[in-house]
Amino acid sequence: MLTPGQYAQLWNGMLATVQILAGAFALGIFLSLVVGVGRLSDRRWVRGISFGFVEFARGISSIILLFIMVIAIPILLGDMIPWLRGRSVAVLGALALGVNMGGYGAEIIRGSILAIPKGQTEASIALNLNPTQRLRYVVLPQALRIILPPMGNLTIEILKGTALVSVVGGFDLMRATQNQIASMLARGAIGVTVLFVNVLVIYFILAQGVNALFRLAERALDRRFQQRPASKGVRIDATVGAETDG
Amino acid sequence: MADDTPHTQQAVDEPSQEGGDAPAQPAFDLEVEQSHKWYRRPDVLVPVTLVVLGLSLLAIVPAPSGRFSSQFSPGREVSFGWDYFFHLLPQMLRGLYTTARATVLGFLIAATLGMVMAMLRRSQNRVVSLPTAFLIEFIRSTPILVQMFFAQVLVRSVDWLSLNPIVILFLVLGIHYATYASEAYRAGINSVPKGQWEAAVALNLDPVTKWTRIIIPQAIPNVLPTLGNYLVAAFKDAPIGDAVLSTAGVLFFANTIRAEDFRPVEPYLLIGVGFLLVSLPAAWLVRRLEAHIAYERG
Numbered sequence: 001m002l003t004p005g006q007y008a009q010l011w012n013g014m015l016a017t018v019q020i021l022a023g024a025f026a027l028g029i030f031l032s033l034v035v036g037v038g039r040l041s042d043r044r045w046v047r048g049i050s051f052g053f054v055e056f057a058r059g060i061s062s063i064i065l066l067f068i069m070v071i072a073i074p075i076l077l078g079d080m081i082p083w084l085r086g087r088s089v090a091v092l093g094a095l096a097l098g099v100n101m102g103g104y105g106a107e108i109i110r111g112s113i114l115a116i117p118k119g120q121t122e123a124s125i126a127l128n129l130n131p132t133q134r135l136r137y138v139v140l141p142q143a144l145r146i147i148l149p150p151m152g153n154l155t156i157e158i159l160k161g162t163a164l165v166s167v168v169g170g171f172d173l174m175r176a177t178q179n180q181i182a183s184m185l186a187r188g189a190i191g192v193t194v195l196f197v198n199v200l201v202i203y204f205i206l207a208q209g210v211n212a213l214f215r216l217a218e219r220a221l222d223r224r225f226q227q228r229p230a231s232k233g234v235r236i237d238a239t240v241g242a243e244t245d246g
Numbered sequence: 247m248a249d250d251t252p253h254t255q256q257a258v259d260e261p262s263q264e265g266g267d268a269p270a271q272p273a274f275d276l277e278v279e280q281s282h283k284w285y286r287r288p289d290v291l292v293p294v295t296l297v298v299l300g301l302s303l304l305a306i307v308p309a310p311s312g313r314f315s316s317q318f319s320p321g322r323e324v325s326f327g328w329d330y331f332f333h334l335l336p337q338m339l340r341g342l343y344t345t346a347r348a349t350v351l352g353f354l355i356a357a358t359l360g361m362v363m364a365m366l367r368r369s370q371n372r373v374v375s376l377p378t379a380f381l382i383e384f385i386r387s388t389p390i391l392v393q394m395f396f397a398q399v400l401v402r403s404v405d406w407l408s409l410n411p412i413v414i415l416f417l418v419l420g421i422h423y424a425t426y427a428s429e430a431y432r433a434g435i436n437s438v439p440k441g442q443w444e445a446a447v448a449l450n451l452d453p454v455t456k457w458t459r460i461i462i463p464q465a466i467p468n469v470l471p472t473l474g475n476y477l478v479a480a481f482k483d484a485p486i487g488d489a490v491l492s493t494a495g496v497l498f499f500a501n502t503i504r505a506e507d508f509r510p511v512e513p514y515l516l517i518g519v520g521f522l523l524v525s526l527p528a529a530w531l532v533r534r535l536e537a538h539i540a541y542e543r544g
Contacts, residue, residue, distance in 0.1 A: 059525045061482035063489065063497065064518050071504075072514040076325060156387055163389035167489045174392060190403050196396040200388045207387035 002198055006180055013176025014202060016090065020162045020172055023094030024101055025155060031102025036109030037135065050106065057103020062096070062161045069096035070168040089170035093162075101158045105151065112146035113139055145221055152214030156207045163203070173202060304350050309343040314499045319507040331512045334503060338513075341499035342520050348415050348493065349481040355420025356480065357473065360427025367432060382425040390422045390483050394490040415487035423480045427473060434469035435461060467539045474532035478525055485517075496520060 002010075031053075038050035057065075070092045078085045084092075116139050124138040166174035177199045184191040284290045314337050320327030366378040385393070397418050401409050409417075438461050446456040488497035500513035 055526060055529075056522065059522045059529060060518055061485055061521055061525075063483075063485050064514070064521055067497070067500065067510075067514045068518050072511045076511050076515075160387070160389040160391075163391040164486065167391070167486075174389075174395075177392075177395075188403070192399040193396070193403050196392065196399060199392055200384075200396060203388045203392060204384055211387075 002180075002195065006183075006195075009176050009180060010173065010198070010202060013171070013173035014206070016171050016176075017159075017162050017173040017206070020090050020094045020097070020165055020170070021155075021159050023091070024097035024158050024162065027095065027098025028101025028105055028154075028158065031098060032105025032109050035102055035106035036113065039106060039110045040113060054103050054106050057099050058107070060100075062100045063164045063167065065100055066093055066096045066164050066168050069093070069099075070170075089165065089168055090172070093165035093168065093170050097158055097161050097165075100161065101154060104154050104157075108147055108150045108154065109143070112143040115146055116142050145218070145225070148214055148218050148221065152211060155210050155214070159207055159210060160203070173199065301350050304343075304347050305354065309340050309347065309494070311494075312340075314341070314494075314502040316503055316507055319509055326511055327509075330509070331516055334513060334516055337503075338496060338499055338516050338520050341494060341496040341517070342524065344412075344493065345484045345488075345495035345497075346481065346524065348412060348419065348487060348495065349477070349484045352416045352419030352484070353423060353477050353480050355416060356423035356427050356476070359420060359424035361431055363424055363428035364431035364435065367428060368435070382428055385422060385425045386429075390418065391486050391490065393422060394418050394487060398491060411487070411491035412493045415484070415491055415493050419480055419484060419487070422483070423476055426476045426479075430469050430472040430476065431465070433472070434465035437468050438464045467543075471532055471536035471539065474535060475529075478528050478532065481525060481528070482521075 035050045035053050038046045039054065041047050041050070070089055074084045074087070074092070120138055120142065121134060124134040129137065162172055163174045165172050166178065177195060180195055181192055184195050284294075316330070316334060316337075318330070318333070320330050363378060363382060366374055367382065369375045369378075394414070397414050398411075401407050401414060442460055442464065443456075446460045451460070485495055485497040487493045488495040488501070492498060496517040500510075500517045503513040504510045
């Protein structure tokens with residue numbers, strides 16, 4: 001067990017970790033959607049770029065991506081993109097983790113879109129919905145049930161990845177822990193072991209929290225699918241007589 | 247391989263010999279019986295041998311030792327020095343080799359320990375299966391970085407225990423990915439159709455025969471692609487050991503060069519490129535394996 005002061009420190013670190021996770025998650029979901037849909041585009045160059053992004057984001061190690069994003073990129077591209085200069089490590093780290101999550105998430109979204117029966121898309125073409133409306137109102141709402149469980153696992157992977165931000169000098173739960181080590185050393189190496197057991201438990205609880213949130217979302221979604229009509233009150237304006245490009 | 251060729255030829259030759267005496271036999275009756283033993287099929291044996299040989303070479307031969315350092319560095323006005331970049335390449339490969347070696351040795355632990363964990367998890371005895379399930383869940387949902395720190399201080403706090411940093415890296419990677427592997431094994435075992443289990447009971451096979459001749463041979467093909475994906479994932483996590491335990495992998499190389507020359511851009515981009523050059527082909531191979539197994543399954 002630790003002193004209350006130490007728990008307060010760890011609490012601050014945990015909040016920072018959750019913030020980094022939130023940033024990475026927001027960017028990750030956005031990239032997943034854009035790239036996942038892009039991988040199924042009719043345009044060849046869109047498919048190519050999306051494929052390149054996915055291969056890059058999934059192929060590179062997240063810790064190396066963090067080093068590149070936090071240390072190399074601001075020096076290399078700082079002149080071209082002034083925004084990058086003077087960003088905090090937490091922001092750049094969330095950026096790197098978001099890119100990482102986007103690569104994996106895009107494949108989840110691509111797979112789930114492919115898993116939706118073709119008749120759904122064909123029916124929405126028959127109803128003269130444009131490609132955006134097809135995705136927004138027909139395909140993605142159904143795909144969401146397939147997306148949620150693997151996305152929850154991916155979010156836990158990214159939560160584990162946030163600990164790496166401390167390695168490149170950011171403040172998070174892991175950095176808060178390392179700041180405690182000096183004071184714990186007075187109690188010998190056993191004290192540090194106890195400290196790390198506490199941190200492991202905190203990460204475990206955070207992961208279970210993420211898990212529970214995704215379970216709740218799944219249950220809410222299932223309930224929405226059981227109540228009919230699902231699209232009550234949604235009015236979709238399909239342009240009559242417009243050319244279809246499907 | 248050598249055994250397979252005469253066997254196939256015989257099957258092809260036979261109908262042509264019979265063709266003279268018995269013309270009534272239709273030609274399409276010809277059936278080349280393919281051996282189902284995987285070690286008698288060259289298309290399986292050759293890649294498996296190559297992979298096993300490559301991985302065991304990697305596991306046995308350590309990287310040449312020596313510290314990382316550069317002969318020269320470009321001036322401050324150069325934002326990206328290409329000759330410097332290529333000058334660092336051989337040393338980066340040395341670091342990459344160490345990282346790959348740690349991954350392979352760690353994964354060897356993971357693959358075996360994962361099987362043990364999967365078996366304990368399946369145990370009928372709840373006193374065994376519940377703690378195992380909790381342990382798997384706990385290790386899976388905590389960062390490997392923290393686990394490495396934890397292992398490091400644990401080794402330090404135990405007087406009689408002294409381990410090399412690289413050994414701690416093998417062990418942590420091994421235990422972390424054993425939990426993933428155990429889930430993969432569990433899914434593979436569960437994917438064996440129920441009829442097979444019932445047949446094994448009906449034939450009164452003892453548990454050892456049931457597992458080694460019925461269940462595991464059918465579970466392995468389903469598990470292999472997942473294990474391959476985790477091998478790639480473990481490779482991506484191995485550089486964390488450089489940051490925590492100072493093992494001489496790619497990230498250690500980049501950090502050393504950065505501290506020496508104060509030029510972070512080239513080494514970090516170089517290790518990024520080096521990483522992609524290994525992990526992309528590896529991921530591609532795993533995908534091919536997956537497609538191949540799906541094809542064989544029909």
